[in-house]
Structures are given as C-alpha cells and as structure tokens.
C-alpha cells in the first residue's frame with residue numbers, strides 16, 4: 001500500500017510512519033516543513049499510484065487555541081485544511097482518513113464519555129471550546145468529501161514529544177519531587193499512540209482494498225474511562241511512586 005501521512009512528526013504521525021514502514025508499505029511522511037497546512041497552495045500528493053492519505057496533522061494546543069491571536073491558524077489547520085486534503089483525495093479516488101477528537105463532544109466530560117455514540121454530533125452536545133469547534137468543522141468538511149473520521153482521545157506516546165505527553169510529564173514531576181494537583185472532573189479513555197496507529201493502518205488497508213467510504217468511528221484505549229487525576233495516580237504507581245502524592249482539583253481551579 002502507498003500511504004501519505006501528514007503531521008508525521010507528531011505523536012500519532014510518527015508512530016504511523018514507523019509502523020507503516022515496518023509493515024513494508026511505501027510511506028510519504030510529511031512534516032510541517034514539507035506541507036504547511038496554514039497555506040495549502042500546492043497539491044502535495046504526486047504519486048500516480050492509488051494511495052491512502054492519513055491526516056494526523058492538527059493544531060493540538062487546546063488552551064492555546066483559545067487565544068484570539070491563534071484563531072486564524074487554528075481554523076486554517078483544523079477546520080479548512082482537512083476538507084481541502086479530503087477533496088484532493090476524492091478527486092483521485094483515494095481514501096482519506098482524518099483524526100479527530102473527543103473535544104467535538106462539548107457537553108459530556110463525565111465518566112459516561114465512552115458511551116457517546118459514533119456518528120454526527122447532537123445539537124445539545126456541540127463543542128464548548130475553540131479547539132473542539134475547529135475540529136468539528138474539519139470533520140464536517142472531511143465527511144462532505146467522502147473521507148473517514150476517526151475520533152480518538154487522550155493520546156500518549158512516550159518520551160518522543162517532551163511537553164506533549166501526559167504520562168512522561170507526570171513521571172518527570174514524580175521524579176523531581178513535585179506533588180501535582182490534577183483535574184478530577186474531566187474523564188476520558190487514554191489511548192497509546194502505537195495502538196491507535198496499528199488500528200489506523202488496519203483501517204487504511206481495508207479502505208485501500210474496498211475504496212473510499214465516508215464514516216465516523218471512535219478509536220480509543222479500551223477499559224473504563226478515568227479522570228486525569230486517576231490517570232496521574234496510575235502513572236505515579238507504575239513509576240514506583242506513592243499515588244497519594246497526586247491531589248484532585250476541579251477544572252475551574254486548573
């Protein structure tokens with residue numbers, strides 16, 4: 001299979017590229033320097049073969065997306081570029097897989113998150129922050145162009161992305177003697193990037209064989225949902241540290 005990966009240096013993109021190469025696929029791993037999604041002026045997909053595009057690029061700084069100074073970039077990368085890429089795929093008859101997020105569901109952040117149905121977002125469940133709104137607009141544009149949307153949550157990947165990985169951040173705090181206060185009223189399903197990448201590649205192989213088909217699916221780690229506080233406690237325990245060093249706080253105090 002020939003496969004284009006955008007955001008190839010991010011948590012998921014990096015793992016996708018690694019596994020796809022290991023699986024013997026022909027991989028075009030596009031980082032920001034190869035393809036800047038703020039200004040999609042040229043068609044980056046030059047192959048004459050049939051290929052699958054996996055869009056793992058996004059503006060992912062949820063708090064940074066609230067800053068009006070970043071609004072244009074957030075919208076270009078998360079809302080506009082996915083639709084434009086999906087259209088390029090559609091014109092070629094290629095499959096397009098787009099990564100999205102649990103943040104498109106605004107109204108539900110409690111332990112019931114894992115029961116949210118796949119598919120379009122109900123009006124009462126629209127996103128409540130700029131990141132979620134931009135990702136939902138991206139989903140809608142991708143669906144219009146016949147792409148497949150894969151929503152995931154709470155991705156962690158190991159020490160490759162300093163500052164982006166919750167598990168590594170907690171381990172570092174534990175080792176530095178810091179006792180963190182961690183949000184206890186937002187729940188989710190932690191997802192290991194390598195597991196997610198494996199599932200995405202299986203999906204890509206199926207689509208490469210069967211052809212493009214628009215759909216929205218959820219792909220996240222299995223098990224019961226946890227709060228960030230529970231997640232942090234588990235990391236401390238796994239790192240041989242006392243989990244009681246982690247204190248719960250509400251989001252409002254974060």
Ligand SMILES: NC(=O)c1ccc[n+]([C@@H]2O[C@H](COP(=O)([O-])OP(=O)(O)OC[C@H]3O[C@@H](n4cnc5c(N)ncnc54)[C@H](OP(=O)(O)O)[C@@H]3O)[C@@H](O)[C@H]2O)c1
Pocket residue numbers: 007008009010011012013031032035036037038055056057058059060077099100101102135151152153154155156161164
């Ligand atoms: N992380 C999570 O917890 C999480 C949860 C749910 C869904 N998701 C979704 O999963 C996907 C992958 O996330 P991730 O965790 O791998 O995020 P990540 O580590 O932040 O990677 C995102 C990648 O997008 C690239 N990017 C940002 N702006 C760009 C631009 N203007 N042009 C081209 N590339 C650009 C970044 O490039 P640089 O490396 O140069 O910055 C980075 O490599 C995203 O769609 C995200 O919304 C993530």
